[in-house]
Amino acid sequence: MSQQPNTAFPVLMVQDVRKIYKMGDSEVHALKGMSLAVRPGELVAIMGTSGSGKSTLLQIMGCLDRPTDGNVYIDGQDVGTMPDPELAKVRNKKLGFIFQSFNLMPHETAAHNVEIPLQYAGIGRKERRQLAVQALVTVGLGDRVDHKPAELSGGQRQRVAIARAIVNQPLVILADEPTGALDVKSGLDVMNILQEFNRQGRTIIMVTHDPGIAEHAQRIIRISDGIVVDEEVVSSPRLAGAESVSQVAPAAVKPDAVPRDVGVPCSSCGTNNRPAVRYCRNCGLPLEEAEALMPGGVPGGARCRVCDIENRTAARFCRSCGAKTDEPLSGTAPR
Numbered sequence: 001m002s003q004q005p006n007t008a009f010p011v012l013m014v015q016d017v018r019k020i021y022k023m024g025d026s027e028v029h030a031l032k033g034m035s036l037a038v039r040p041g042e043l044v045a046i047m048g049t050s051g052s053g054k055s056t057l058l059q060i061m062g063c064l065d066r067p068t069d070g071n072v073y074i075d076g077q078d079v080g081t082m083p084d085p086e087l088a089k090v091r092n093k094k095l096g097f098i099f100q101s102f103n104l105m106p107h108e109t110a111a112h113n114v115e116i117p118l119q120y121a122g123i124g125r126k127e128r129r130q131l132a133v134q135a136l137v138t139v140g141l142g143d144r145v146d147h148k149p150a151e152l153s154g155g156q157r158q159r160v161a162i163a164r165a166i167v168n169q170p171l172v173i174l175a176d177e178p179t180g181a182l183d184v185k186s187g188l189d190v191m192n193i194l195q196e197f198n199r200q201g202r203t204i205i206m207v208t209h210d211p212g213i214a215e216h217a218q219r220i221i222r223i224s225d226g227i228v229v230d231e232e233v234v235s236s237p238r239l240a241g242a243e244s245v246s247q248v249a250p251a252a253v254k255p256d257a258v259p260r261d262v263g264v265p266c267s268s269c270g271t272n273n274r275p276a277v278r279y280c281r282n283c284g285l286p287l288e289e290a291e292a293l294m295p296g297g298v299p300g301g302a303r304c305r306v307c308d309i310e311n312r313t314a315a316r317f318c319r320s321c322g323a324k325t326d327e328p329l330s331g332t333a334p335r
Helices: 054-061 084-094 110-120 125-138 154-166 184-199 287-292
Strands: 012-023 026-038 043-047 069-074 095-099 172-176 203-208 219-224 227-233 302-304 329-331
Touching (some): 026 054, 043 054, 043 184, 084 095, 110 125, 110 154
Parallel strands (some): 043 203
Antiparallel strands (some): 219 227
């Protein structure tokens, strides 16, 4: 696993950061002049016992909280002085978050959970869907895009959270105890994914209390009582791929996963899908739309007044231009 040269300008840096919480008449000093820098392409583990300040530090680095004093630089910008709207943009465009408790919406599908950062970024509905499916395929969940969190294992839910963290192509991924709620095997699967992303050049900052997990990082920063007490460069990080049965981005879309004689092929990418699914498990294109794009058109459909493309009579949006069907479409049959 390659390390970036020490001369690289830090992508995230905190300088003499202090955080004081007021509890009644008393004050709790969570951070007492914390300083550290993370360079592009690093996988850094921040270790500390409960109450050491590591979660507070991660929240401040992630623009979820502001320091009482000191500076936080992300991509060269001092985010500590930014107004809230600008800070929200930095969170959305430059940071990806992975939480120990997954933080998924229980009533939404995996794909819809992954789409959330894209929705805040103003990405259109179809593009959101395609990007979300691609991110889920990357973490090995191409066949789980329409499953809800209750239908997934703990390891799979964390993979959904990872897909959500990477879907916006963030500058830095912040992971708060990403393996803390998982069994050993699932935890190694998650570390395998994170290490693969790091090999692809992504910068990852991970908070953990587990020394075994920290050994997968290139650098370990130990904090105690709100300050950095030790820093170690790991010459040979442990490789989770050698310890875990699962692999990063396996052939989640296997060519023979669905028999050709019973599956529904996608007209966009050719992937065979189960008959009951609504979206292609590879490219995310709605399969009803894929059928509509096949030769023969849409018998008895409604023609769009905007672009003159024929659509299914039950369609809510034109499959070509996206116009609402209740206004621009004139159906040849009642909807």
